[in-house]
Amino acid sequence: MTFDPGKLGRSKADLAETLRALRRQAGRTQVWLAQRCNMSQTKLSNIETGRITPGLVDVELILSALDAPPELVTEVASLARLAHTEWQGKRASWRRGLEKRQAELASLETEATTIRYFLPSMVTGLLATPEYIRASLDHAPVDISKTVARKLERQAVLYDSAKRFTFLLTEQAVRWAVVPSAAMTVQIDRLVSISRLPHVRMGVIPLGTLVGRGPMNTFTVYDQRLATVETFTGRIVFQDARDIAEHLKVFAFYEEHALLGEEARAALGKWALGYRS
Numbered sequence: 001m002t003f004d005p006g007k008l009g010r011s012k013a014d015l016a017e018t019l020r021a022l023r024r025q026a027g028r029t030q031v032w033l034a035q036r037c038n039m040s041q042t043k044l045s046n047i048e049t050g051r052i053t054p055g056l057v058d059v060e061l062i063l064s065a066l067d068a069p070p071e072l073v074t075e076v077a078s079l080a081r082l083a084h085t086e087w088q089g090k091r092a093s094w095r096r097g098l099e100k101r102q103a104e105l106a107s108l109e110t111e112a113t114t115i116r117y118f119l120p121s122m123v124t125g126l127l128a129t130p131e132y133i134r135a136s137l138d139h140a141p142v143d144i145s146k147t148v149a150r151k152l153e154r155q156a157v158l159y160d161s162a163k164r165f166t167f168l169l170t171e172q173a174v175r176w177a178v179v180p181s182a183a184m185t186v187q188i189d190r191l192v193s194i195s196r197l198p199h200v201r202m203g204v205i206p207l208g209t210l211v212g213r214g215p216m217n218t219f220t221v222y223d224q225r226l227a228t229v230e231t232f233t234g235r236i237v238f239q240d241a242r243d244i245a246e247h248l249k250v251f252a253f254y255e256e257h258a259l260l261g262e263e264a265r266a267a268l269g270k271w272a273l274g275y276r277s
Helices: 005-025 030-036 041-048 056-065 070-083 090-096 098-111 130-136 145-159 171-175 181-195 241-256 261-276
Strands: 085-089 114-119 164-170 200-205 219-222 226-231 234-238
Touching (some): 030 056, 041 056, 070 085, 090 234, 098 219, 164 241, 171 181, 171 200, 171 261, 181 200, 181 261
Parallel strands (some): 164 200
Antiparallel strands (some): 226 234
């Protein structure tokens, strides 16, 4: 499947139209197809009108009931996967206000119980000091004051002991000089402090660690239902189970190569000392 941000807005409507057309071409009624797929006619109607986006299991059941040829199954399955993928452009975020994005993230963090963050290039907002946050937003061509405040408010979720957080950071992410040396020392000390929370797992991957797979993107996985991937121009939101499973697999791979617990804190302390000196 080729990723094209311009197609994402149409993919859900295209999927609904395709499934509706296939049923009609097969000469089947909604009642018949719903019964064969063990779903309500209301649900099938909502799928065919685009009011709800079917999961891959639903799509496979529909295609199987309609005896769709293998090549068509592959094509429609790719369309269904695309329908579960969303592109959020950075310029659009700037236009509507970056603080609105913070509200969306707060909602995701509130709903999730297990959150995993892979951070190959910079420290994420939940772990950042106020000075680090302001500096990391300095490139944005909009007023960032509300966004900084919202990011700091979001950090309260870290102290919810009902949740489980895992942060994996490369040495580059920890040591990338977003702020002057004294402030970087404070930032790294904050990582050490947060790593001591009983429901937070902090891992670091030092430079020189033998890892065959390069760290391509920052990504976050919320439970097993949603993954977000950051790029320079925006973010991709995946809700397809296969995409989420793949990101969990990648996360587990890097976690195997990370220093954790006291070893991670020792590495962080050494890197902080480098800035102090």
